[in-house]
Amino acid sequence: MNAAHAGFSRRGWILFAIMAFVWGITYLFIKEAVESFSPPAVVSGRTLLGALVLLPFAIRSGALKAAWKYWPWVLAFGLVEMAGPFLLLSHAETQLPSGLTGLLVATVPLFAVLIALLRGDRTALAPVRLGGLLLGFAGVAVVVVGPGLFPHGAGSLLAIGEIMLTALLYAIAPFIIAHKLKDVPSIGTITLALFAIGLAYLPVALLTQHEVPTLRSTISLGLLGVVCTALAFVAFFALIREVGPVRAPLFTYVNPIVAVVLGTIVLAEPVTTGLLIGFPIVLIGCWLAATGGRFRPRASAPDLTTGPVTTSETAEAIVPDGTGPGPDQRR
Numbered sequence: 001m002n003a004a005h006a007g008f009s010r011r012g013w014i015l016f017a018i019m020a021f022v023w024g025i026t027y028l029f030i031k032e033a034v035e036s037f038s039p040p041a042v043v044s045g046r047t048l049l050g051a052l053v054l055l056p057f058a059i060r061s062g063a064l065k066a067a068w069k070y071w072p073w074v075l076a077f078g079l080v081e082m083a084g085p086f087l088l089l090s091h092a093e094t095q096l097p098s099g100l101t102g103l104l105v106a107t108v109p110l111f112a113v114l115i116a117l118l119r120g121d122r123t124a125l126a127p128v129r130l131g132g133l134l135l136g137f138a139g140v141a142v143v144v145v146g147p148g149l150f151p152h153g154a155g156s157l158l159a160i161g162e163i164m165l166t167a168l169l170y171a172i173a174p175f176i177i178a179h180k181l182k183d184v185p186s187i188g189t190i191t192l193a194l195f196a197i198g199l200a201y202l203p204v205a206l207l208t209q210h211e212v213p214t215l216r217s218t219i220s221l222g223l224l225g226v227v228c229t230a231l232a233f234v235a236f237f238a239l240i241r242e243v244g245p246v247r248a249p250l251f252t253y254v255n256p257i258v259a260v261v262l263g264t265i266v267l268a269e270p271v272t273t274g275l276l277i278g279f280p281i282v283l284i285g286c287w288l289a290a291t292g293g294r295f296r297p298r299a300s301a302p303d304l305t306t307g308p309v310t311t312s313e314t315a316e317a318i319v320p321d322g323t324g325p326g327p328d329q330r331r
Helices: 010-022 026-033 039-061 063-068 071-092 098-105 108-118 127-144 154-180 186-208 215-243 248-253 255-266 273-291 311-315
Strands: none
Touching (some): 010 215, 010 255, 026 039, 026 071, 026 215, 026 255, 039 063, 039 186, 039 215, 063 071, 063 186, 071 098, 071 154, 071 186, 098 127, 098 154, 108 127, 108 248, 127 248, 127 273, 186 215, 215 248, 248 255
């Protein structure tokens, strides 16, 4: 079955839900972390911590050695997925509310469709899928748009530009994974990339950190590293393999919903009319964009833009050591 053309499998929906939740809480943790950590310190801290969590598994499985053979593309992935977006997000959230940040990041699937079109893939232009993309984004807008949401000033405009650039980078990264790193064990790619970015930012982090971090910020940074970085990237690679680089970013539509719901539960924020109306719109839009309106996945012709999906790819479990069946050891 071709992941790019067929509907989501059950495993695909499980991975989708994991990513929607895990990267949905990221905005909250970043907002808390930058209260007493500098943006470069947040980037260096979360990436190094994530790398340390995954390192034993990468070494035990031999995945780190395998990833080193592809280090230029691993580094490219790290720059596009981590170095740029992590810093841009951390800096932007010193100026913007997390809800607006989530809305802007939710443009990732639209950028992904444009990239796919440039690569010659026309499947995303199917009326139902394209309508789902637009409907999902409209639903996100309904949820997060409210009184006092959009700030004013040069700093805020710059921050909005940073988030839009982040969305573009996030859309590019899955294509690097799908087309350049498909034969590299995921745990090796993730660990090597995290170490490279974390060490690169470490000198800047030490020079820009001028205050003693609070306990709240430190806990948030720890959760960013372990949950929202190390574990999230393992699931992210598996999701890209399962559904392809165009549909994988669809979970960014649900991220702002997660942020709002957590705000209601954890911070006792009110449930808005926008949330009640927009949440089902987002879910319907994601389902249409992901499945084309089908309830069950179906087999189709091979996809020349993403490459064939083998039986071993769908059978591989999501395990931290990245030891899937077969010599190519997919993500």
